[in-house]
Amino acid sequence: MAKQDYYDILGVKDNASSEEIKRVYRNLAKKYHPDVNKGDKNSEAKFKEISEAYNVLHDPEKRKKYDQMRKFGAFGGGQPGGFDFGNFDFGQSWRTTSGANRSGGNFSFDDLFGLSGLGDIFGDFFDRGERIRRERSGQRQNGALLHAEITIPFELALNGGKQIIHVTVEEQCDDCKGSGAEKGSKPKTCPDCFGRGTISISQGFFAVNRTCPRCFGRGTIIENVCSVCRGSGTVKRTKKLSISIPEGIADNTKLRIRGQGASGIKGGKKGDIIINVHVSPHRFFKRKVNDIYCEVPVDIIKAIQGTKIRVRTVYNKKVDLKIPAGVRSGKTFRLKGFGVESKQGTGDQLVTVQVIRRSNLTKEEQELVDQYDNNGAID
Numbered sequence: 375m376a377k378q379d380y381y382d383i384l385g386v387k388d389n390a391s392s393e394e395i396k397r398v399y400r401n402l403a404k405k406y407h408p409d410v411n412k413g414d415k416n417s418e419a420k421f422k423e424i425s426e427a428y429n430v431l432h433d434p435e436k437r438k439k440y441d442q443m444r445k446f447g448a449f450g451g452g453q454p455g456g457f458d459f460g461n462f463d464f465g466q467s468w469r470t471t472s473g474a475n476r477s478g479g480n481f482s483f484d485d486l487f488g489l490s491g492l493g494d495i496f497g498d499f500f501d502r503g504e505r506i507r508r509e510r511s512g513q514r515q516n517g518a519l520l521h522a523e524i525t526i527p528f529e530l531a532l533n534g535g536k537q538i539i540h541v542t543v544e545e546q547c548d549d550c551k552g553s554g555a556e557k558g559s560k561p562k563t564c565p566d567c568f569g570r571g572t573i574s575i576s577q578g579f580f581a582v583n584r585t586c587p588r589c590f591g592r593g594t595i596i597e598n599v600c601s602v603c604r605g606s607g608t609v610k611r612t613k614k615l616s617i618s619i620p621e622g623i624a625d626n627t628k629l630r631i632r633g634q635g636a637s638g639i640k641g642g643k644k645g646d647i648i649i650n651v652h653v654s655p656h657r658f659f660k661r662k663v664n665d666i667y668c669e670v671p672v673d674i675i676k677a678i679q680g681t682k683i684r685v686r687t688v689y690n691k692k693v694d695l696k697i698p699a700g701v702r703s704g705k706t707f708r709l710k711g712f713g714v715e716s717k718q719g720t721g722d723q724l725v726t727v728q729v730i731r732r733s734n735l736t737k738e739e740q741e742l743v744d745q746y747d748n749n750g751a752i753d
Contacts (some may be wrong), residue, residue: 380427380440388441392432400426421589422587429584435640436495450691491734517636517645518544524649528656530712534621541647541665542612544636547603551565552637554605569593608637618648622716625653659688664714664721673723675739677701677729678746685725688710700746703729 381388384398402424405412430436483694505641522541530537546552555561563569569588571593575582585591590648597603617631628650635645660667666688672681681701684692693709706726735743 379444380431382430383423383427386431388444394435395428396433399424399432403428403433409552413474425587426584443508446722486601502549513636516639519645520635520647522647522649523652525625525652525654527654528659528661530619530652531623531625531651532621534619535638537619539615539617539649540612541615541634543634543647544608544612545602545611546637547607547609549602550607554600554603554607556600559598561592561596563595564595564715567593579699619651622714623651623653624661624663624716625651627651638719658686659715664716664719666721666723667726668712668723671730672697672701672727674729674731674743674746675735677703677727678742685709685723687723688714693723697727700730701727703727 381390384402386395390398403421403528406417406421406424408414408421410416421683430440443539471625520541520543522539524537524539526537547554549557553561564576565588566588567573571586571591572590575584585594589595594604597645598606603609613634615631615634617629619629630649631647631649633644633646635647636646668685670683670685672683677697678700680701681697683697684697685695687693687709689712693712693713694708695707704726706724709725710724711720712723731743
């Protein structure tokens with residue numbers, strides 16, 4: 375007998391987008407969830423059915439395999455009359471309802487029907503869904519990678535140094551030691567899967583394993599939830615960290631702080647924190663890679679006659695810059711090696727002259743300005 379088509383179960387077309395499938399499933403799941411329909415076996419069966427359909431169709435790889443099989447007439451789709459198993463190359467192993475192992479080809483029913491946890495869909499029902507999915511394997515896992523952003527002063531970016539930051543991380547709950555159960559109690563073995571985390575569903579003459587919908591693959595259920603972490607096993611804490619800012623760091627640089635992220639699972643290492651560093655703009659200097667740009671005012675008479683000015687650099691050094699006679703506004707001079715120092719090298723400082731005109735000129739000065747404006751020779 376052909377299995378009912380997953381698209382029909384959810385009531386969507388076979389070209390439905392992932393977002394549409396997710397939206398339809400969310401509505402159906404809320405409607406048929408066992409917590410909403412306590413004791414209703416029909417609703418429970420329907421919930422399991424739509425969950426199975428969603429967990430195949432929302433996964434691109436599983437959906438691709440399903441669509442390929444569907445073309446051959448399996449699951450109520452494709453050719454009329456069901457699927458001819460004799461012409462299909464199955465996975466390397468499958469198990470009959472009696473438990474006997476058989477050999478096959480390159481397709482695994484567990485790949486197709488194995489369901490992941492539902493925490494990402496039932497966020498309003500279960501805040502701990504994500505953590506439960508990570509714990510399904512029962513193996514040690516490192517903590518999640520966290521991300522943060524900070525803005526540092528321009529001078530700190532140039533010279534490097536220490537910066538205090540505050541980050542919020544998930545750490546193991548001290549009250550329940552990560553179990554999620556209230557003090558004095560322990561999680562109990564799930565009565566549906568008997569602690570395995572999976573249940574066996576008959577598919578014709580096959581037995582297909584899928585994630586237990588009651589414990590979400592954890593193998594245990596918590597009757598007395600920890601009042602501190604509300605069953606998640608973790609709590610959010612704000613940590614104060616002192617991080618090292620490397621000399622010459624550029625805007626929008628990412629720094630990795632190892633071992634300061636979320637707590638690991640079952641003894642796993644703490645995760646890392648990726649910090650995106652932004653640099654505040656400077657009121658006088660502008661930076662492009664390792665070069666520094668600035669503008670300096672020069673009196674028009676000094677610009678006409680030529681002069682020497684003292685220019686400030688990013689590292690608070692003073693450099694004398696010779697301005698030739700007749701210089702025009704917008705002229706740029708390069709101070710070699712006075713830019714930002716970093717591992718990538720040292721840049722230059724580029725100084726642009728802005729000629730400032732005064733109104734209180736003497737008669738002689740006005741004559742010089744007129745010649746200057748007319749590009750004439752200056753006596």
